[in-house]
Amino acid sequence: MTDGPRRFELTDCDREPIHALNTIQPFGALLAVNLDWTLAYHSQNAAEVLGLAEIQSGRKQLQIGSSLDHVLRPLALERIKSCLFSLETADAVDRIFALELVNDRLFDCAVHRADHVIVIEVEPHMGERQPASPLDLLGPLTSQLETTEDMQVICRMGAARLKQILGYDRVMVYRFRADGTGEVIAEEREPKLESFLGLRYPRTDIPEQARALYLRNRFRIIADVEAIPVAILPQGRFGSEPLDLSMSTLRAVSPIHIQYLKNMGVGASLSISIVYQGRLWGLFACHHGSAKPLPFATRTTAELFSQLFSIALDRSLLRQNEAVRMQGQRLHDRLMVRLAQGPSLVENLPMLDDLLKGTIAHDGLSVMVDGVYRARGFAPDREEFEALVPTLNGFPSGRILASEAIAQHISAAASFADRAAGALIIPMSRNPRDYLALWRRELPQKVVWGGNPNKAVSKDEKGATLTPRSSFAAWEQTVSNHSERWNENDLQIAERLRTTLLEIILKLTDDAERERRKSQEQQSLLIAELNHRVRNILNLIRSLVDQSRREALDKDQFVEIVSGRITALATAHENITRENWSPAPISKLIEAEAKAYLNGKRDRLRLSGEDVLVSPKAYTVLALVLHEMVTNSVKYGSLCDRSGELAIALSRSPDGDLIIDWQESGGPPVEEPTRRGFGSTIIERSIPFELQGEARLDFQREGLRAHFRIPVSHVETGSIPIPNESQSEAPEPNAVEIVSSGSLPETILLVEDSMIIALDTAEILRDFGISHVATCSSVASALEAIENNLPDFAILDFNLGSETSERIISELRSLEVPFVLATGYGDISKQAAALGAVGALKKPYSQRDIARIIPGLSESENGTRLASSGRNPPPQGEA
CATH class of the missing domain: 3.40.50.2300 (Response regulator)
Incomplete structure (x- = not known):
């Protein structure tokens, strides 16, 4: 919601150089050496912690510029040097337990690099030479986390287990919210302590530079809030700079934070970062009522625990994200089915509203597309929404605007705050902008803070010292003109919805453009095809006329020949264009010729075998061939008198070719003609030339026999009506x-x-x-x-x-x-x-x-x- 007004004092907190305080906590000592292993810095208590004796000259063995091998045992120094090879990243820290540094005393060491120096932090070893394996403590936790999927359960389990490992009075899981505030979502505490569970804390409790440092150094211990910090030497020498302690375990604490802990009644604290997908998700915040120095091995175990916890949390959040993704995918699929082929988004607003209610909770919905505005439920009217558009257009293109208090971002929204306080506005285009908006009504609510967030810090009576608040009692804040907050799941689904709507709009636009182009192409194609076919027909008729003229003996015969051939073509074209230039049955062609030329002789034609569909190209060729065959039979063959018969048998070869066997009988004796006219040329050469088939004539005395083979490529089995089944191929790039x-x-x-x-x-x-x-x-x-x-x-x-x-x-x-x-x-x-x-x-x-x-x-x-x-x-x- 809000963490109160950010006054100038908060900026002072954010600018405090917490990584360069140049002091450490006194439960250990620090040595920093140059790359040639000469001493560059040391803590003021280093000689005391290490137990170094003074030499006879009266000077201590720790002197800036002296070689470290004058201080530490050679074997110990070699172990420390070998650690450097395992530091793969700039922020990596390596540890050595129970190392004998000097005088037969054991220390735990942490080694890391800071700028151009090597930092060695030492603490007296607490325990045996070989520390207990942390796996013994973490083994049971691993099996528990593997079987747990709920994020809230994982956090409660983590708090309980970490309290068992560390022995602190209170262990909390503190989660950062989107607005920067924090909330305690899990807690394990001693019974005597009051609960902080569910309390909210302002973002000023953890300044920005502290959050950045938590991402780098994920473990932070404050062993004793009353301890006096130890200085790092040298101080103020020419050319010297404060040592960067960002990755230090011993780094001292900001006085402001020390006072904050004291005000809470905390004697020692420990924080472990919880990082999810590269960002600070939260913290394990551990408090103890008194000083509590922890052995290095125990702290290392706690760090390993936090890594296991992060893995389990990561798995849980990924499952949650996957569930949200699947929910968004289902919404995508349903919208694509409903909208991609149907009316516009504006016309489908009620359906869209119903689909979204089960996915993103909202009280109203409105959409503006191409200047058309529609609203449903608790939403602004057209005039009120148009007042928002100039400001909305000023936001970055493609960015979703989500707010539980839209009037705080766009003042014009105050006019309808009684109907809609929160808004999730999704842009659906670039220019001009189209929008889909989900609205939520005002939800008066109370936020419980851990202390007054408006008094996160204050100054003393003289105004010279910045101090944190001293009261952490639960403090209720009533929030008005706010709706329920849009959560991460809402935003993820909204982003997927934006992509879906863009996809639908683009698809509809593409479909419309495609249909327009298709219509133009079809029109052009039809014109071209019509022109092509008309030219072909005219050329064919011209040739028929010319060739018929040469074989006709007189005008009447010429008219008869030409009329018959043109009629045959007309019949063929009528059959093949009846179903949009599709294959037609061969029987129709034979019947048309019989009807035109046989008249009362129709019963003398016997048609047998399998009827088939013939392609348009073959159909026009066969129309002329069969026309010439029937004409010759009527004039000179078996059908020219009253006794002859004509048998036409249709069959298929093993390869699927159409076979037409023509046999005349009972007519006048047949003699092979000595002259070949144009009709004979059509019969004998059309099928082989144009269809790559066969045509054979056998002039037997008892009657003409003919054999025609039409390749299977021009033939389809069946009879009308048969749908035209075309094979579609996948598009190929040029x-x-x-x-x-x-x-x-x-x-x-x-x-x-x-x-x-x-x-x-x-x-x-x-x-x-x-x-x-x-x-x-x-x-x-x-x-x-x-x-x-x-x-x-x-x-x-x-x-x-x-x-x-x-x-x-x-x-x-x-x-x-x-x-x-x-x-x-x-x-x-x-x-x-x-x-x-x-x-x-x-x-x-x-x-x-x-x-x-x-x-x-x-x-x-x-x-x-x-x-x-x-x-x-x-x-x-x-x-």
Whole structure:
């Protein structure tokens, strides 16, 4: 809440140089040596603590500038020197127990470095030469902490165990709050003492420089508050500076803090830092009613305990954070499902309010998006919220504003303080700013302080001495115009919510832009496709007219021939465009021809076998072929009289090809024509040329027989209605990846099922100086080309209609011919690498892109290049 007004006296506390007081506590002694092991500093009591005798000259053995080996035993000095090698960091401290320094006396030592000197702190050893193992004391605690997950339970357990180890009257777990104040959240004490559990303490009780020092030196003992500090010599000598005692165990205590402890009735204290994720989370604060010097080994055990405790606390807080993260993830998932495809955030405000109530407690909710404002529950109206916007826009971009007293930050919020005192405001965009705000109503409450926080420090009657407060009795403070505080969990979820809302907004924006582009692309595509198809149809009709003119004997026959062929095309296009240019059943085509030409002879046509769907391209070809076959049969074959019959059998080959067997019988005797007209050309050459199928005519005397094979790539099993199932591929980046390079190949195999793209690519390759380009449109023709003339390099269209180039790839790999894969479907970069390709091209590709993948033309050091299309191939479709 508040720790009271910060008057000038508090700044004095914060500036006190507690690390450079140049005194130590008297329960030990200090020696500081230069890097050449000459004495630079020593405490005034060092000779007394070490038990050094005066030499005959009357001078003591401890003299500034003298070598330390004149003071300490050689073996002891070697042990101390060896400690330096284990000090891995600047703030590291190493310890030696029961070390014989001088005169057969044992000492416990702590060694660390401070600036350019080595600091050695010594204390008389209390106990045997080999101290008891701290693991004996900490073993039971380890098993207890491993089975405990609740943070509050861990803190209570830690306080109890630490009191058992140290023997202090009171051990507290003191946690720092977000506002800098502290609160006792766990306590173990002697029954005679009053409880401090739940009391709050102002942040001035632990000044800023003390908090910073607690992060570096995590153990602090004050053995006796009545002890007189011991000076460190020399003092005031030219060039000398106060010794930095930041990492010292013996460092003396600030007079202000000593008075603070005395005012509390504390004779000795000990503090152990609790650090979580690099920041000061709290302290173990231990108090004793009288002086209490602790053996070094016991203090070390307490330090090990604090490390075990920190691990357990860390695990508990991580679990808590993980639970919050999962809660945020669930909220993210639910919002994505509800908002990503639906109406705007403003329209979904009631749903958002309901979702958030189970995650972040709030009394009201409001949102402003694109100038539209909506509110729900206890929240400001539009005018009141707009008054906040200028100030909100002044805050850093992307930063959440959370306050239990929003009016203290934005004065305009005072106008609706009766409805909303606390606010958690989440920005959802940069410019212009959109906001989602959660509101909390005023919650009058009482905060219990350990003493009056407004009188944390004071000056004596003369105003010259700064002293801490003397009363620590529970002091209640009534807080108004504040809501319940937003805790860490609320803020974590709010941050995740901000990311989610940004993601949703970006997705909706992208979707809208994508739909707009898609609509434009579809419109352009439809126009282009319509133009392409109209041109194809007009060209085809022009050719039909021209060729029909040559075979017609008179005008009437010409009109009949042309009309029949155009009608056949019209029927075919009607069938394949009925379902948006999709495959159509072959039976419909046969029935349409029978209806148009057989009239009363319909019963003389026998259609048998398996009906299939045929692709649009094959359908238009078959329309002309079947039209010519029926026309010839009606004019010259079995259907030209009253007795003949026509049998059409549909079947599938083992490979799935469509087989059409045509058999006429009962008509006039058949003779093979001596003249081939345009109709015969359509029958005999269209299917092999355009569909890579077969067409055979057998002019037997008893009746014409014909055999047509339509490759499986143009055939689908079933009948109308059958949905058009298309295979979707993952998107592929426009990338060319080159693994190796070499000389310019002489022969290149180009496998491409689009004739126009194939012609264009072949022309580009020849422009590059490739002497021979073998162009193929199918797997079979490509394998034949490889067998006839082994290429030096290959460019393979991976998707060849319904087949792929995998068989070609296998053959090229066995022959060690390098190749690249080209595709217009999507991402095949990983597949290309797995298949052994040296690169990948995405259609449409340009002359520059092709140059990159041809050895001898371009090399890539990194193995990956972006390919941007510099020239587009002409539209693809039926010619």
